[in-house]
Amino acid sequence: MRFNRDVFFRQATLRICSSLKIDNALKSAYDYLNEFFPIDELFLDILDADLGAIRRIAHIRGGKVLVPELIVPLPEKLKNWLTGKDVPFIMDPADPHAQAMTPLVKLVGVSDLVVPLKIEGHPIGFLVLRAQGLGRYRAEQTEILSVISEPFAIALANALAHEAVLKYSDLLLDDNRFLQKELFPQKGDEIIGGNSGLRNVMETIRQVAGLSNTVLLLGETGTGKELIANAIHFSSRRKDGPFIKVNCGAIPESLIDSELFGHEKGAFTGATVEKRGRFERANGGTIFLDEVGELSSHAQVRLLRVLQNREIERVGGTRAIPVDIRVIAATHRNLENMVAENRFREDLWFRLNVFPIMVPPLRQRKEDIPALTRYFVELKSRELGIAIPPAIAPGALERLTQFDWPGNVRELENLTERELIRHKGGQLFFDGLLSPQRKVRESHRREERDSAPSQTLDEMIASYISKVLKATNGKIHGPGGAATVLGIKPTTLRARMDRLGIAYGRKKC
Ligand SMILES: Nc1ncnc2c1ncn2[C@@H]1O[C@H](COP(=O)(O)OP(=O)(O)OP(=O)(O)O)[C@@H](O)[C@H]1O
Ligand SMILES: [Mg+2]
Structure with a gap:
């Protein structure tokens, strides 16, 4: 040859x-x-x-x-x-x-x-x-x-x-598993009241543990919906897969599609690399759609399509990508009312509502308050670096049990943290119950009585947020911050402030 x-x-x-x-x-x-x-x-x-x-x-x-x-x-x-x-x-x-x-x-x-x-x-x-x-x-x-x-x-x-890409992807996967394990046991692993006030909820979690059905968590703000979502994922067969959280109220409208569904390279200006969305990242695991009631009508349509077809399409993409996910959604809103007012799609509501779990407010499970308070005293002391958690004064737990807790468990958690920060030795009396949040609420109630309704909902929300910011001197995060007072997450508050055009700043709001 x-x-x-x-x-x-x-x-x-x-x-x-x-x-x-x-x-x-x-x-x-x-x-x-x-x-x-x-x-x-x-x-x-x-x-x-x-x-x-x-x-x-x-x-x-x-x-x-x-x-x-x-x-x-x-x-x-x-x-x-x-x-x-x-x-x-x-x-x-x-x-x-x-x-x-x-x-x-x-x-x-x-x-x-x-x-x-x-x-x-x-x-x-x-x-x-x-x-x-x-x-x-x-x-x-x-x-x-x-x-x-x-x-x-x-x-x-x-x-x-x-070879390098494979190595890094293995490392990332490993990091991800490690971080998931590191993060969740701190909070979330421990559910106080599982045998008392939350017994029915825990029983329901056990029922759905082995399944992959959609779950809708309902309940007032601060009742522990996110904690329950964690528990559902980590007691399910998907526990070794990803658990991806999405705070639907905190993602700006212009970014929601690309955040949830990802985008192809070049799909829009600034899309310089291909990006996987949260649904794709949740493949093989669970996606937690927190504050699902805040989704815009456009995003509701896209979500409905994912729930119906179990596949997504990236922004700028042409192929459908199948996703194997369990969806857990949560809201403190009354979705049924929102459907009646045409603010939430009925078809989406049906899809989400296949297995609703109602997390009861703290005032309906007051028997849990002493155990929760003791738990938060321990937890927050650890977080604040207090070596020996102080004792709770006699009578304090009774006082706490009589309170109505409009902000639910989160309010009790924040109160305990404030009490520990103010604490100068001796026992904890919990005499700071008339907190800034109650003061704001009460003054607001007074104003509500005195004024006839003439504002849009957004204007009213904007004016209320501004008022709270004024009371907290512009502070958003942490104990005594506006997010705590309003009973929402700081990220959610910031997103709302951006949307409503409310200025940031410590001095004037
Ligand atoms: N049963 C419980 N045991 C221990 N901690 C709890 C319990 N319930 C709630 N918490 C704590 O209270 C705080 C608020 O709970 P979580 O964020 O789950 O509430 P949520 O219902 O999701 O509130 P929101 O509607 O405002 O998002 C968290 O820090 C959570 O760890
Ligand atoms: Mg939540």
């Missing part, structure tokens, strides 16, 4: 680029090169700058793929000699450099034909053909091999990049 340089180039290139798994690609290349050269071993070595060494990443011997094990530390002199080579060469055992390598690599009794691999002039590694016995390669064969050094270099670089 007459040797054709172009055919050789094409066939060798096709083979080395046939797989991202470098073992498979090298084996395929071996099967072809073997027809033209004597080869007992074929291997790919990389110059690993991190290790300051040559590392073998693929190795064929006698036509069999071996696990590459070799790492050879490279003295500076040898490194300079090797990286200075530009074209394929036959290793001369008499060369002092080759001899310097002999203690590291066995070069005795073999012939090596070495192809330096470079990308943009930068050395990245070598392809080595080895045959038993001396003088097995001829000078013209080095010339033939020079045509394939470039495709082999590209294939090697791609394989390395692929």
Whole structure:
């Protein structure tokens, strides 16, 4: 058969680029090169700058793929000699450099034909053909091999990049699992009142634990809906999968599609890379749609489609991507009323409402208040770095039990934290029950009585938020902050402030 340089180039290139798994690609290349050269071993070595060494990443011997094990530390002199080579060469055992390598690599009794691999002039590694016995390669064969050094270099670089991506994706997955485990036991694992005030709720969670049905959590603000959502996910078969939370009220309208469904590269200005949305990220696990009542009508339509078809389409994309997810939604709003007022789609409401769980307000399970208070004293002391949690004064728990708790468990949690911060030693009396939030509420009630309704809902919300911000001196986060007073999350409050055009700032609101 007459040797054709172009055919050789094409066939060798096709083979080395046939797989991202470098073992498979090298084996395929071996099967072809073997027809033209004597080869007992074929291997790919990389110059690993991190290790300051040559590392073998693929190795064929006698036509069999071996696990590459070799790492050879490279003295500076040898490194300079090797990286200075530009074209394929036959290793001369008499060369002092080759001899310097002999203690590291066995070069005795073999012939090596070495192809330096470079990308943009930068050395990245070598392809080595080895045959038993001396003088097995001829000078013209080095010339033939020079045509394939470039495709082999590209294939090697791609394989390395692929290896790095796999490594990082494994690391991320691992990080994600680790963080999930780290984050959730702190809060959420412990549900106080599971055997008393929340017994029915816990019983229901056990019923749905093994299923993948949609769950709708209803209940006033601060009753523990998010905690229950955690419990449902972590007691389900999906517990090792992702648990992705979405606060529907906190994502600006213009971003909601790309946040939930992702986008393709170039879908809009600024979409410089492809992005997976939260639904895709939740694949194999659970998505928690918190404050689902805040979704705009446009987003409601998109959500309905996901629930019906169990597939999503990225913004700017054309293909449907199937998603295996369990949906848990939560709201403190009365969705039924919202449906009646045409503010929530009825079809979506039916889809979400297949398994509603009502989390009762704290005033209907007052028996849990003492245990919750003790739990928060312990938890918050730990968080605040108080070594020995103070005792609760006699009579304090009775007082707490008589209170109505409009902000529910979150209000009790915040009150306990405030009490610990103010605490100057001795026992906890919980005499700060007339908190800033009650003062604001009461003054608001007075004003409500005195004024006739003349505002839109948004204007009223804006004026109320401004008033609370004034009372908290512009503080949003933390104990005594506006978010706490309003019983919503700081992220939600910020989103509302942005939407309603309310200015930030500590002085004037
Ligand atoms: N039964 C409980 N045991 C221990 N902690 C609880 C319990 N219920 C609620 N909490 C705590 O109270 C706080 C408020 O709970 P959560 O955020 O789950 O309420 P929510 O119903 O989602 O409120 P919102 O409607 O405002 O979002 C959280 O810090 C939560 O950990
Ligand atoms: Mg919540």
